[in-house]
Amino acid sequence: MLGDPVRRRILELLADGEMTAGAICGVIQGEFGISQPAVSQHLKVLRDGGFATVRPEGTRRLYAVNLEPLHEVDMWLDRFRRFWTPHLDALATELARGRRQRRLRQSDEEPTPRGSTP
The missing domain is CATH 1.10.10.10 (Winged helix-like DNA-binding domain superfamily/Winged helix DNA-binding domain)
Known part of the structure; x- marks a missing residue:
């Protein structure tokens, strides 16, 4: 259905x-x-x-x-969540790591204001 x-x-x-x-x-x-x-x-x-x-x-x-x-479907699916939950958690960790690395690269690439020394 x-x-x-x-x-x-x-x-x-x-x-x-x-x-x-x-x-x-x-x-x-x-x-x-x-x-x-x-x-x-x-x-x-x-x-x-x-x-x-x-x-x-x-x-x-x-x-x-x-x-x-829908609660019944959710309860039935609960036994299968162990197959995808660790993968989704790992994906979330990798996405957070990528965002953090992008922020660090962007802050390293920002020009220093005039009259100041790096």
Whole structure:
């Protein structure tokens, strides 16, 4: 269900808060070039799977993320985090080291003001 990029994108949109079906459809159609009925089908799959909720407001339908199944996915993924967490930590260390080296090089390259001695 969440392997589909359109459905993942819809959940990303809903992570920022409730959205109307029309607003979701506008974004998804623009990004993926699919029809309104196709977007509606993706919304239905997310609702049926429990990942999204819908509530009527007048003639509009407001969609939101249902966090409970996402917590279940997060708990399932927890056993696999050990495979990528050390690599991400090492990457963060290397990025910080690179930023620090750039700052040092930039400070060494800055010209000294006139009238002062280096």
